[in-house]
Amino acid sequence: MKGYIGKVLRIDLNNLTSSVESLNLLWAEKYIGGKGLAMKYIYEELPPKVDPLSPKNKMILMTGPLTGTAVPCSGKLTIAAKSPATNTILDCSIGGHIAGEIKYAGYDAIIIEGKAEKPVYLHIENSKVELKSAGNLWGKGTHETEFFLKATCGPEVKVLAIGPAGENMVPMACITSELYRQAGRGGIGAVMGSKNLKAIVVKGTNGVKVADPKQLTARAKEIMKKDTLSDDNLWAYTDGTPIIVELSNSTGVLPTRNFQQGTFDGFDKIHAEAVKAVRKDKKGCLSCGLGCGNYVNTGQSVVEGPEYETLSIGGSNCGIDDLEAIVEFNKLCDDLGLDTISTGNTIAFAMELTEKGIKDFNLKFGDVKGYLKATKNIANKETELALGVKGLSEKYGGKEFAMQVKGLEFPGYEPRGSWGMGLAYATSDRGACHTRAWPIADEAYGDMDPFTIEGKAELVVGLQHYNAAKFSTILCDFWALSLETVAELLTLVTGKQYTEKDLKIIGERIVNLARMFNIREGFDAKDDRLPQRIYKEALKTGATAEKLLPEEEFNKMLREYYQIRGWDSEGKPTGEKLDELAI
Amino acid sequence: MKLSLDISRCIGCKLCQIACSAEKEGVYQPTAARLQIEKIYTMQGLETKVAICTQCLDCVEVCPTEAIKYENGMLTYSEEECTGCNECADACPQGVIVVKADTVGICDSCGGSPECVNWCPHGALTFGCREGGGVG
Ligand code: SF4
Numbered sequence: 001m002k003g004y005i006g007k008v009l010r011i012d013l014n015n016l017t018s019s020v021e022s023l024n025l026l027w028a029e030k031y032i033g034g035k036g037l038a039m040k041y042i043y044e045e046l047p048p049k050v051d052p053l054s055p056k057n058k059m060i061l062m063t064g065p066l067t068g069t070a071v072p073c074s075g076k077l078t079i080a081a082k083s084p085a086t087n088t089i090l091d092c093s094i095g096g097h098i099a100g101e102i103k104y105a106g107y108d109a110i111i112i113e114g115k116a117e118k119p120v121y122l123h124i125e126n127s128k129v130e131l132k133s134a135g136n137l138w139g140k141g142t143h144e145t146e147f148f149l150k151a152t153c154g155p156e157v158k159v160l161a162i163g164p165a166g167e168n169m170v171p172m173a174c175i176t177s178e179l180y181r182q183a184g185r186g187g188i189g190a191v192m193g194s195k196n197l198k199a200i201v202v203k204g205t206n207g208v209k210v211a212d213p214k215q216l217t218a219r220a221k222e223i224m225k226k227d228t229l230s231d232d233n234l235w236a237y238t239d240g241t242p243i244i245v246e247l248s249n250s251t252g253v254l255p256t257r258n259f260q261q262g263t264f265d266g267f268d269k270i271h272a273e274a275v276k277a278v279r280k281d282k283k284g285c286l287s288c289g290l291g292c293g294n295y296v297n298t299g300q301s302v303v304e305g306p307e308y309e310t311l312s313i314g315g316s317n318c319g320i321d322d323l324e325a326i327v328e329f330n331k332l333c334d335d336l337g338l339d340t341i342s343t344g345n346t347i348a349f350a351m352e353l354t355e356k357g358i359k360d361f362n363l364k365f366g367d368v369k370g371y372l373k374a375t376k377n378i379a380n381k382e383t384e385l386a387l388g389v390k391g392l393s394e395k396y397g398g399k400e401f402a403m404q405v406k407g408l409e410f411p412g413y414e415p416r417g418s419w420g421m422g423l424a425y426a427t428s429d430r431g432a433c434h435t436r437a438w439p440i441a442d443e444a445y446g447d448m449d450p451f452t453i454e455g456k457a458e459l460v461v462g463l464q465h466y467n468a469a470k471f472s473t474i475l476c477d478f479w480a481l482s483l484e485t486v487a488e489l490l491t492l493v494t495g496k497q498y499t500e501k502d503l504k505i506i507g508e509r510i511v512n513l514a515r516m517f518n519i520r521e522g523f524d525a526k527d528d529r530l531p532q533r534i535y536k537e538a539l540k541t542g543a544t545a546e547k548l549l550p551e552e553e554f555n556k557m558l559r560e561y562y563q564i565r566g567w568d569s570e571g572k573p574t575g576e577k578l579d580e581l582a583i
Numbered sequence: 584m585k586l587s588l589d590i591s592r593c594i595g596c597k598l599c600q601i602a603c604s605a606e607k608e609g610v611y612q613p614t615a616a617r618l619q620i621e622k623i624y625t626m627q628g629l630e631t632k633v634a635i636c637t638q639c640l641d642c643v644e645v646c647p648t649e650a651i652k653y654e655n656g657m658l659t660y661s662e663e664e665c666t667g668c669n670e671c672a673d674a675c676p677q678g679v680i681v682v683k684a685d686t687v688g689i690c691d692s693c694g695g696s697p698e699c700v701n702w703c704p705h706g707a708l709t710f711g712c713r714e715g716g717g718v719g
């Protein structure tokens with residue numbers, strides 16, 4: 001199949017060696033690349049019940065057949081492992097230019113196993129692969145690390161790096177590239193830290209060949225002009241994700257004060273117009289005409305961001321309406337190597353624990369100083385907040401309002417105001433996540449009744465298949481294109497005929513494979529649950545006043561979801577289903 | 584007639600480079616493009632690094648076999664006449680002449696319909712008689 005390089009670079013950190021092997025093309029036919037193929041490698045190569053922070057865990061960097069080509073918005077890289085935050089399978093998606101660089105260097109994937117005795121960084125320049133000492137970089141932020149590596153290895157290299165949070169194996173540690181782009185969730189940075197791997201530096205100068213370059217270039221250009229840059233998608237360029245703040249507030253789904261409310265008085269200090277007022281420039285990922293990145297400078301602090309997730313979870317959810325403080329929080333998280341979603345949630349949870357008198361963390365909603373200090377302390381593991389929301393609730397209580405599923409903290413969408421979103425959080429392969437399915441676009445932000453379970457199971461199932469397939473090609477979440485178009489592009493790239501139906505089946509196969517991994521780890525239906533606050537505590541303000549998601553309704557929706565999926569009442573795929581999907 | 588870049592509109596997507604390499608080399612390979620545009624974070628903040636043909640004509644001057652000519656406001660290049668001495672590439676102040684096995688790759692403005700400009704999603708790259716050309 002064209003579009004692939006056909007090569008995997010395997011790094012053995014135990015022995016500080018590397019080797020090159022063929023990409024498993026049989027698997028590529030069934031799982032494409034990106035998320036799907038990375039998960040297949042993880043599923044096959046990890047023994048059950050591996051400690052995620054032990055040398056036995058592996059980290060897989062996976063590109064896709066579209067990576068590096070003229071297909072718009074194909075600049076993402078999947079990074080997968082077993083998650084130290086959830087013990088589930090974990091795949092993250094990171095933008096910037098690193099994915100293309102890996103492919104131009106001559107690899108579809110990089111598999112990292114073992115643990116180096118001392119801190120190292122991996123330096124790849126096409127076929128030249130070296131492990132070098134990172135002793136001088138240990139303890140440094142991702143920004144200083146990236147600047148140092150560019151000064152040492154050349155300004156054109158692309159870098160993935162962890163900060164102190166990753167080194168300290170904090171379960172909400174991320175991996176950073178180009179200072180402000182993240183593989184954010186599930187503690188992927190902690191996995192890298194556990195391997196004593198500080199950074200990965202890549203330079204690639206080769207090309208990517210596809211089955212029909214003339215046709216692909218012509219179609220890609222047409223699609224970019226007509227589809228990518230159409231009104232449906234252009235919000236990413238004009239505003240970027242901050243545009244969602246106002247929408248969420250008006251529909252009552254803007255997480256506020258640890259999900260105690262769905263509206264925020266200070267929303268207009270942190271919405272898109274406020275961000276645009278301090279915006280200085282725009283930046284996109286490789287091959288992306290959307291350029292969602294807002295480069296802002298408040299005078300005090302500089303960041304590419306803040307994205308909606310940070311504005312909501314690190315803003316309204318902590319009771320913070322000071323944009324300058326959120327920008328500083330964002331920059332701190334990026335530099336220290338922390339996921340803003342999990343970090344913001346943990347601080348918000350600690351604020352509520354304190355205010356309720358359950359445990360005093362000396363934090364209050366809206367307390368900017370405390371919030372910024374806590375962020376630093378989490379990265380340095382100088383506070384129990386580094387346990388994350390689930391860990392804290394197990395130690396001190398407050399489980400009813402510990403806003404997490406399977407150990408992953410909630411993103412910025414209130415499920416009581418979009419019931420399908422609750423199902424999406426409960427059934428996502430890596431815990432509460434908004435990128436496996438985003439039904440809120442049809443519910444609170446769209447035309448569907450958000451306060452019913454009617455049609456939601458089907459909606460979430462379909463979206464999970466769509467995203468799993470899309471993230472395996474690998475395309476950016478922000479480009480809303482049809483699977484038909486994805487199939488057309490994939491056919492031109494690989495030379496293998498793909499249809500919309502094929503992609504739906506592949507999507508379903510990926511979802512089921514991830515589920516089988518999690519079942520092997522001991523997860524079942526009882527883990528597909530939301531915190532009690534969602535079931536029992538009604539919201540008080542705005543469009544979601546008086547609303548909750550009753551537990552019986554949730555359970556009904558979940559049962560329907562299992563049924564549609566061909567899973568048994570324990571949430572386990574039936575033998576029939578697995579045969580049908582050839583897993 | 585030359586290329587110019589309005590850096591305030593550039594998002595650093597490199598579609599221009601990908602398009603150039605596709606058009607000229609039949610492969611997607613930004614390093615094989617006849618222009619290099621990068622948005623990159625430095626200690627000073629977000630900077631745009633630009634290398635495009637400014638039609639300074641240094642290449643035309645140094646080419647010993649007249650393989651590169653300047654005609655009708657564009658560069659032309661003849662592979663037959665090129666001996667692969669790479670003097671043009673050495674002389675190019677922008678470093679946008681691509682060195683290949685025994686030939687070179689020159690920005691020939693795609694004969695008047697530049698692919699890089701056609702692809703640029705936000706009109707950052709333009710082609711025309713803009714005074715001075717280059718970077719603005
Ligand atoms: S005008 Fe043509 S040859 Fe010159 S840089 Fe643009 S695409 Fe490449």
Ligand code: SF4
Nearest residue numbers: 593594596597599703
């Ligand atoms: S295509 Fe346009 S926006 Fe993208 S890097 Fe090139 S000049 Fe900049």
